[in-house]
Amino acid sequence: MRSWTFWPLREVKVIMRNKLAFRNARRSMKDYLVYLLTMAAVAALMFAFNSLIFSEDIQRMCSEAVVLTVMLGVVTFFIVLIVAWLINYMAKFMLEKRSREFAAYLLIGLKKKELSRLYMTENLLIGTAAFILGMAVGILLQQVIMTVFSVRSITCI
Secondary structure (H helix, E strand, C coil): HHHHHHHHHHHHHHHHHHHHHHHHHHHCCCHHHHHHHHHHHHCCCHHHHCCCCCCCHHHHHHCCCHHHHHHHHHHHHHHHHHHHHHHHHHHHHHHHHHHHHHHHHCCCCCHHHHHHHHHHHHHHHHHHHHHHHHHHHHHHHHHHHHHHHHHHHCCCC
């Protein structure tokens, strides 16, 4: 009998958590700015250089494109490991920096599970913003790199 009132209440909680996460992310943006810019730069560089691997123009110029592909794949793997460490470090750093704020949320009655969802939502918002910014810059960077490669006739070793 109460099941019809449970779902709207749950949706309100989700909407309020998302609003609070957006407000917190916007308010903490100066703390997150270095993280956001670093992640956007990494996304842009990875997009530009990995799209370079699969470019037909580059593969026509180089007969050893397979070696280039393997080398860039290995480098990409190590970059992903470094980025994973960076995300972990930044998450721990921000948890310590905002411990008083989170303690206040716990004092006013927010459950630990809801607090962790709130923090996760904030990180997802910032990560999504970094990804979108990185893809936009990466597309421009890819065009610049392709222009440089097409202007200069590259000879592969």
